Amino acid sequence: MKNLLSLLFTLFTLLMFSQGNSQSEILQKLEVLYSKTKYTTADIDQMISFCDELSVYDPELSLAHLKKVKNKMRQVNNLNSITFYCSQLSRNYIITRKFDQGIQAID
16 A cells, blocks of 8 residues: 555656646747747647647646737738637637636637
8 A cells, every 4th residue: 555655646746747847848849939030820830739738737828828829820911720729719718717708809
């Protein structure tokens, strides 16, 4: 029993450590994309995908980054990613239980 508890504690600790690294890696990748001077449709799609991954760890932070992505989408005039963007936006507002704000943001 004692060995089982220590094994579970070790696994839990490793899981928590790996999640923290994943979030910081996602944020670093987003910052690299933000530092570009010109954006492509693929860059925008990748930013939205990173926001999707980030929403698992921190939906509020993901929403903040999605707002940045919105400005980048306007610069590129990228209409192809709007549905993907809106789905991620609505997902984060559902997770945070801010339904009214989500509807306004999508409108």
